[in-house]
Amino acid sequence: MALKTEHMVLNMGPQHPSTHGVLRLELEIEGELVNKVTPHLGYLHRCFEKHAEAMQYNQVVPYTDRLDYLAAIGNNFGYALAVEKLLGIEVPERVEYIRVIMAELQRIASHLVAIGSNGADIGALTPFLYLFRDREHILSIIEETCGARMLYNYIWVGGLSHDIHPDFVRKTKEFCNYFKPTIVELDNLLSYNKIFIERTANIGVLPVDTAINFGSSGPTLRGSGIKFDLRRDDPYSIYDRFDFEIPVGKGLMGTVGDCWDRYYVRIREMEQSLRIIEQAIDHIPEGDVQSAIPKRIKPPKGTVYKRVENPRGELGYFIVSDGTVNPFRVKVRAPSFVNLEVLGELCKGYLVADVIAILGSIDIVLGEVDR
Amino acid sequence: MYQYFYDLTGNTILATLIVAVFPLVNVLIVALIGVYLERKVSAWIQDRVGPNRTGPFGLFQTVADFVKMLQKEDATAKDIDSKLYNIAPVLVFTGSFAAYAAIPFSSKLIGSEAEVGLFYVIAISSLVVGGILMAGWSSNNKYSLLGAMRSAAQIISYEIPTAIIVLSIVMLTGTLSLDKISNMQTAYFWNWNIFGGAEFGITKFLLIPFMVVGFIIIFISTLAEVNRTPFDIPEAESELVAGYFTEYCGMKWAMFMLSEYGNMFAVSAIVSILFFGGYHSPIGYLGNSLGIEWLIPFEQAFWFLAKGWLFILIQMWLRWTLPRLRVDQLMSLCWKYLIPYAFVNLIIIGVISLL
Amino acid sequence: MKSAEEIFEMLKGEFGDSILVLDNDTPTEPIISVDPLQIHRVSKFLREHPDLQLDSLMCLSGVDDANGNKVTNADGDELIEGGTLSVYYNLHSVSLKHKISLKVSTSRTEPKVESVENIWKSANWHEREAFDLLGIFFLNHPDLRRILMPYDWDEFTTEVSRHPLRKDYKNPEFYQGMKVPY
Numbered sequence: 027m028a029l030k031t032e033h034m035v036l037n038m039g040p041q042h043p044s045t046h047g048v049l050r051l052e053l054e055i056e057g058e059l060v061n062k063v064t065p066h067l068g069y070l071h072r073c074f075e076k077h078a079e080a081m082q083y084n085q086v087v088p089y090t091d092r093l094d095y096l097a098a099i100g101n102n103f104g105y106a107l108a109v110e111k112l113l114g115i116e117v118p119e120r121v122e123y124i125r126v127i128m129a130e131l132q133r134i135a136s137h138l139v140a141i142g143s144n145g146a147d148i149g150a151l152t153p154f155l156y157l158f159r160d161r162e163h164i165l166s167i168i169e170e171t172c173g174a175r176m177l178y179n180y181i182w183v184g185g186l187s188h189d190i191h192p193d194f195v196r197k198t199k200e201f202c203n204y205f206k207p208t209i210v211e212l213d214n215l216l217s218y219n220k221i222f223i224e225r226t227a228n229i230g231v232l233p234v235d236t237a238i239n240f241g242s243s244g245p246t247l248r249g250s251g252i253k254f255d256l257r258r259d260d261p262y263s264i265y266d267r268f269d270f271e272i273p274v275g276k277g278l279m280g281t282v283g284d285c286w287d288r289y290y291v292r293i294r295e296m297e298q299s300l301r302i303i304e305q306a307i308d309h310i311p312e313g314d315v316q317s318a319i320p321k322r323i324k325p326p327k328g329t330v331y332k333r334v335e336n337p338r339g340e341l342g343y344f345i346v347s348d349g350t351v352n353p354f355r356v357k358v359r360a361p362s363f364v365n366l367e368v369l370g371e372l373c374k375g376y377l378v379a380d381v382i383a384i385l386g387s388i389d390i391v392l393g394e395v396d397r
Numbered sequence: 398m399y400q401y402f403y404d405l406t407g408n409t410i411l412a413t414l415i416v417a418v419f420p421l422v423n424v425l426i427v428a429l430i431g432v433y434l435e436r437k438v439s440a441w442i443q444d445r446v447g448p449n450r451t452g453p454f455g456l457f458q459t460v461a462d463f464v465k466m467l468q469k470e471d472a473t474a475k476d477i478d479s480k481l482y483n484i485a486p487v488l489v490f491t492g493s494f495a496a497y498a499a500i501p502f503s504s505k506l507i508g509s510e511a512e513v514g515l516f517y518v519i520a521i522s523s524l525v526v527g528g529i530l531m532a533g534w535s536s537n538n539k540y541s542l543l544g545a546m547r548s549a550a551q552i553i554s555y556e557i558p559t560a561i562i563v564l565s566i567v568m569l570t571g572t573l574s575l576d577k578i579s580n581m582q583t584a585y586f587w588n589w590n591i592f593g594g595a596e597f598g599i600t601k602f603l604l605i606p607f608m609v610v611g612f613i614i615i616f617i618s619t620l621a622e623v624n625r626t627p628f629d630i631p632e633a634e635s636e637l638v639a640g641y642f643t644e645y646c647g648m649k650w651a652m653f654m655l656s657e658y659g660n661m662f663a664v665s666a667i668v669s670i671l672f673f674g675g676y677h678s679p680i681g682y683l684g685n686s687l688g689i690e691w692l693i694p695f696e697q698a699f700w701f702l703a704k705g706w707l708f709i710l711i712q713m714w715l716r717w718t719l720p721r722l723r724v725d726q727l728m729s730l731c732w733k734y735l736i737p738y739a740f741v742n743l744i745i746i747g748v749i750s751l752l
Numbered sequence: 753m754k755s756a757e758e759i760f761e762m763l764k765g766e767f768g769d770s771i772l773v774l775d776n777d778t779p780t781e782p783i784i785s786v787d788p789l790q791i792h793r794v795s796k797f798l799r800e801h802p803d804l805q806l807d808s809l810m811c812l813s814g815v816d817d818a819n820g821n822k823v824t825n826a827d828g829d830e831l832i833e834g835g836t837l838s839v840y841y842n843l844h845s846v847s848l849k850h851k852i853s854l855k856v857s858t859s860r861t862e863p864k865v866e867s868v869e870n871i872w873k874s875a876n877w878h879e880r881e882a883f884d885l886l887g888i889f890f891l892n893h894p895d896l897r898r899i900l901m902p903y904d905w906d907e908f909t910t911e912v913s914r915h916p917l918r919k920d921y922k923n924p925e926f927y928q929g930m931k932v933p934y
Contacts, residue, residue: 034539036539036540036543037539042638043638044636058543058547058724067899067900068898068899068900068901068902071900071901073916075885075917076916076917076921079917145720148720148721149626149627149629149719149720149721150718150719150720150721151439151443151717152439152442152443152717152718155443155444155445156443156444159444215718216720219719219720221627221719221720221721221722222720224722224723224726225720225721225722225723225726236873238807238808238846239807239808239872239873239874240873240874241808241809241810241872241873241874252846254846259849260849329781329783329840329853330781331781331810331811331840331842331853333810340810342810342811342842344811344813344840344842346815354815355813355815355816355917357811357813357814357815359810359811359813359842363877364874364877364878367873367874367876367877368873377723377724377725378543378636378637379630379636379723379724380723382636396900397900
């Protein structure tokens with residue numbers, strides 16, 4: 027007589043050490059083998075889009091901080107650009123430079139968390155704390171300028187909330203010099219660690235066409251080996267003036283598009299961000315950072331879709347204006363939301379422990395998934 | 398030692414109790430210092446400060462934790478199998494505590510001078526697997542169950558290479574008594590088994606490389622047996638929350654903790670007895686040169702604890718440096734690499750000892 | 753690289769009446785309006801035509817146009833009757849690097865749009881979101897459930913508090929016994 031068997035359903039989350047927030051994954055497992063992963067979202071839904079409809083355009087900026095709370099400047103940046111495009115205004119050179127430098131600093135800070143938590147998921151807790159130590163430098167640089175450490179409300183429509191602190195340039199340069207050797211240290215400690223490679227190489231392989239079809243972006247897409255970076259392929263602000271490379275996954279340790287590639291792309295991207303900062307930091311022109319801030323933001327009727335390269339991928343704002351001071355509809359195309367969708371595809375046939383590694387390599391922020 | 402106290406008190410029960418208290422105190426102290434050290438070592442490694450508020454240098458942090466643990470409510474879930482659930486932590490603790498009975502702390506401080514000490518330690522520490530399986534099954538929690546299954550598979554698998562290496566030492570020394578094995582490596586450190594044992598000759602130099610290999614294998618597999626990183630898969634916190642003891646709290650949880658640190662010291666002790674001369678000093682005794690006879694056992698106890706703690710420190714160092722393996726990689730490491738190498742090592746050591 | 757006008761001409765030639773208008777008036781990108789029940793065919797063409805290759809769906813947004821008549825029902829709730837709900841598609845070609853936006857409008861009372869899930873997988877969750885927050889039904893969608901709101905939201909709410917991003921949305925009094933307006 028055949029024994030009746032059924033798959034075990036394991037609820038991972040919403041309270042779980044490595045779902046990076048309140049994500050619930052419903053795993054259908056057979057022993058340790060994962061047959062199906064169903065993500066359940068919404069535990070951190072804070073009605074951003076509904077709130078935005080009740081706000082004036084400039085009042086929405088602090089709310090955007092709370093989307094991807096690890097890269098708040100990037101969120102401000104995207105929103106400001108979208109509204110500026112709707113209004114058709116130009117911002118001063120000085121603002122553009124400061125925005126780019128801030129966004130790149132924020133990108134490094136965000137990648138540090140991503141890399142660190144990816145390592146911590148696999149069991150390496152020490153690199154995680156090293157990276158938080160390094161992130162601290164960036165946070166204090168930004169804090170000195172705009173007073174906040176995480177949710178900055180820094181980039182406003184048409185300008186910035188504060189001009190940079192007099193020490194900003196010196197400290198940023200110091201940070202660049204400090205940070206370069208620590209990338210090498212990180213590589214030696216984690217990237218080329220045999221166990222780490224064993225755990226991430228050939229795991230969760232994402233082919234390019236699947237990645238594009240699922241709308242993946244950012245390091246998740248570039249890890250699959252395609253050079254696609256909005257800073258170069260759809261340039262915004264003044265990114266076209268800087269010289270930088272787009273690191274892509276090459277399958278150095280396994281297959282192109284595996285977890286290790288996605289992880290490694292982030293490390294190499296931090297180097298490129300440093301390059302951009304170093305090119306920009308000496309050329310910040312003089313000027314008033316608030317001169318272009320409109321007194322009253324009342325864009326004409328119309329729609330706009332503006333996308334920027336956030337640390338996690340393509341952050342898009344779709345804004346519908348009905349000609350009043352309130353946005354009629356603000357839709358956020360959150361990179362984590364879209365990148366997370368591919369998880370079910372990636373995890374099939376791997377073990378429970380690999381689900382954690384894959385989730386860590388996609389690097390989601392629940393604030394942005396649930397909005 | 399039992400004989401000594403029996404002569405002193407003339408009562409078997411009293412003597413047994415007194416003898417049992419020593420290892421118990423040791424386990425508690427090991428756990429107390431071990432937890433503190435783990436925190437401090439991890440803090441130093443991670444560029445942090447670590448506990449520094451409770452007492453000087455945070456020394457009382459663990460004491461405070463234990464007091465907190467004692468006061469905690471014993472919260473249990475509704476649908477647990479309460480019999481097994483309550484027995485499990487006791488069984489796990491018994492398993493690791495009972496091993497201390499045969500471990501010689503010094504020539505005068507041995508719970509039982511059993512002839513089959515080594516065999517006894519390996520056998521009794523397998524009790525832990527039963528306890529872990531019970532804990533995992535009775536908790537009625539899927540994470541606990543997965544953790545328990547992983548743990549059972551892991552501990553049982555890694556006992557094989559451990560046993561084979563132990564066998565090769567037994568072949569060489571011709572005894573199962575831990576005390577006798579220690580005594581064979583007396584005087585200076587070049588008499589330790591890792592340096593080929595006390596017998597001087599060509600075989601000693603032939604043995605050294607294979608002894609080193611044997612030490613590495615047994616160190617790795619004992620690391621796996623006590624569930625330390627990179628083999629902490631049963632309690633992998635980022636995957637299984639806390640593994641088989643997810644549902645435990647308060648003192649029951651503390652029992653698991655105690656037995657973990659107890660086990661750490663026990664395996665370190667076994668490794669140091671087998672390869673590093675046990676309680677014998679590497680550089681001779683102060684008591685001998687000064688002519689103070691009674692000082693020697695104390696010196697021996699010091700060296701034994703020092704060796705044990707050294708291995709614990711290495712375990713901690715590894716834990717805070719390395720990521721964690723996956724369950725299938727762990728198994729393939731054991732079955733594809735450690736066991737074959739251990740067998741080859743056993744045969745070669747056997748041939749050499751015949752020379 | 754193709755401009756919006758060229759793409760519009762191509763689509764007009766291929767599908768005729770399913771392609772409604774090209775809206776160049778918006779301050780930024782032009783938008784092509786499409787029949788909601790033809791969007792699947794159009795999308796397939798856009799993705800597979802060798803000169804277009806719009807292989808990436810950047811964003812899919814539902815919008816409540818709120819262009820119907822405002823009426824007050826028996827409970828004193830202000831409702832919008834008639835009018836349309838719209839879905840915007842922002843497409844992009846990774847290889848050819850051109851962009852285009854599509855728009856479909858469907859009736860508010862019976863909002864039905866063809867799903868493009870089997871053309872761009874990324875549409876899956878975006879469509880679920882539009883269904884969840886605006887109540888637009890995507891035909892042939894394999895898994896049309898709520899995504900951000902609780903799965904059992906419908907059981908505890910009334911008609912006006914089903915889909916929060918509709919302009920006439922009202923908070924329900926209670927959800928699962930918890931008071932909602934605070």
